[in-house]
Amino acid sequence: MVAFLSNNAGTIFAGLILLGIVAAIIVKMCSDRKKGCCAYGCGGCGSRDSCEKRRRVASESPPN
């Protein structure tokens, strides 16, 4: 087992990074979908205001 891990450390390391990236993408797409955006997120979408479940409250900004 130890020999397997040490012989394939590079592969395991690269594989875990890739797996992490893929998992993060899937989680983000699912959470965007729940917010009412299509799976690509809302940035740049001219109709993000019109999505059915979309209500957004902007955080308070510093006064003028």
Add this chain to the structure above:
Amino acid sequence: MQTLKETKPGQIVRVTKIGGSGPVKRRIMEMGLTKGVEVHVRKVAPLGDPMEVTVRNYQLSLRKADAELIEVAVHSKAAAPPVLMGNVPVKTALAGKPPVDKGKRPVKIALAGNPNSGKTTLFNALTGSNQFVGNWPGVTVEKIEGRLKGYEDASVTDLPGIYSLSPYTPEEVVARNYLTDERPDVILNIVDATNLERNLFLTTQLTELGIPVVVALNMMDIVRKNGDRVDTARLAEELGCHVVEISALKGHGITVAADAAVAAADGVKTVPKHSFSGGVEHTLAHIEEAVLHSLPQERQRFFAVKLFERDRKIIEKLNLKPEQVAHIEQDIKRRETEMGDDSESIITADRYRYIDSIIEDCINIRNRGVLSASDKIDRVLTNRILALPIFALVMFIVYFVSVTTVGSIATDWANDGVFGDGWHLFGIGSSAYEESVAKFTDGLIAEEPDPSAFGVWIPGVPVFLGNMLKAVNCAEWLQSLIIDGIVAGVGAVLGFVPQMFILFMFLAFLEACGYMARIAFIMDRIFRRFGLSGKSFIPILIGTGCGVPGIMASRTIENDRDRKMTVITTTFIPCSAKLPIIALIAGALFDGAWWVAPSAYFAGIAAIVCSGIILKKTKAFAGDVAPFVMELPAYHWPTAVNIMRSMWERGWSFIKKAGTIVLLATIVVWFASDFGWGEGGFGMVDMGDSILARAGGIIAPLFAPLGWGNWQAAVAAITGLIAKENVVGTLGILYNAGDGAETWSGLQNSFGGLAAYSFLLFNLLCAPCAAAIGAIRREMNNARWFFGAIGYQCGLAYIVSLCVYQWGTLFSGRFGAGTVAAFLLTGGALYLLFRPAARK
């Protein structure tokens, strides 16, 4: 008797009567065309319809069929402008009052106003959030909330832009329901001060709601620049509410407006100052007494007016009994007979009489009747002869610069440098290096030149990652997944990012400056031929960026039939996701020919026009043409910040899409194209024996009549249903792109020019990406319509691609079963185009 239709450009007339009935008449009157108003006919659109008129100081576009309803009398001399009674620069009616207690209690502010009045700009300024600001109606379709800057517990709700509180469009219904049901504490009514007459129509309705109203006069900087004057104090007195002067774009008066709104929330409810004619007031009092006495006093006025107008939605909301409705109906009918007009027209005309009196008392227009800068520009851009060629030239320039020239230089660098072998920093040393490579290739030098010897060499992503993975002894299969799969696929798409950014910048400029609204005006005549109005062109133009907002923008089309037809046809126009496909085909198979990209765009328009003609002749879509009454906003030079923001947002969205959905798809495609059942069982195999090749091989014959019956093209087209960029990503993997050049040579070996163009047309016209398919499903809200729409798009794409390929091969001397099919399909299409319309 003369109607507005017969009035020649340049003539000034006065309206004597509005004929017709129903929604068309109501909309015409609400846009300001009431009895007695002066109308200046400016011009007629290039194809003879619609016409553009100036009424109440703004430009209105109106079909001749609707103009025929308006009787006019020739009026050669404009009325003398009113003299302003002093000029009191009162910024706010709150001057002198005690300071506002910020954070006292939750305050709900509703932001209401006409489209193009600067509402979204004001909302951004009040709350600090970023909204997309366009220059034609329909950009904001749903309400948005934000927290008011400087206040602990005050929220601002941005209502859709509306011309009135009548229930014609979804936006008007949304806004009205919010105001009557949720009862905000104050309404901040933004009014375009350069267009007061039409804007005040909504104000008169808002003051009847029994909610405090603060009027924010926007664009006051432009008013002053034009030399016009507004007596703000007098206006406040006549409207019966606070009036503040602002310039939302320049950020002037925003805090004052916010303070005024919060203070008004605690103050006295606005009582409308205007009254209707005696008989109408009598009827309204009777209605209040008969059916509204149980409501709070301040709410009765609004409902009484709506009941007088026979507003069906209000009657349902109030749950009136049939006998109650019959009781007030008698009074309404009596009033209509007495006044010789229907109840809605009576109310509308009365409102505009009141507004006319306000304008006379409070406004001084210095250059009434003089051509504005927008008018002078429109003389060229909407000229009868020049308009269409100018439009074609503008779109040609946009696509030529984005795809063929500036964009392609940057994309070559991205494809061959960033996602290829690498590049020299700032290009220093690259020509000398290329010369050396050429000498080495010709055998003139023995040793392969080292690029780092000629300048600062930056290795491309595949080389960099490949070296890193080799250094850590990564397994070959994982290296193949990362380099040949993910980097090849995603890189093939990201290589087009420079072209995307340039295209988005152009589109943002055209949207923001006001030219897009003119395009609707120009295209109306063509669109009306197949039963759509120029308004349908707006979602289609939005669709050049992304099909999803384009489909959703169809909500602004009142007519349900037209809306469905627009939803079906919007995605025929190439969106930004399809641009990489166009650029790839143009670059790889047509040697970057300039005509490929514009031809794709015009093919989309042709598909929309022909689909409209064919569908309009079916029973499902047959019917009268919807009215086309649309404001033409003034041109203005858009701010660089707005353009850059729009460009960045859309570009970033494109990059995010490549890094998410395209990345996931490339992993699946790589796996399916590298694994399969070989001699040793399941494992890595040659691409030709892979899962993807076998599956693709089953469906590929379906596309053989289209000229591209190979499994790679079939699979690429299918993956395009997830995201159109996937077509390029998939081809990048399947043709084993180490860099762009390898993809291109692989494509050149698989496709001839005709087959490539057929492949291009199929991917442009067939069902859009998953997100757009989802938007179609939501908008259709009916399984039959949804599947019908998708089936129509796929069928049209197949037929068009087949005909293009088969007719093309016929000209090169080949004749077969496919040619016969093309004959029959073309004949069928011509019949559907030219047959008589179905009767509804």
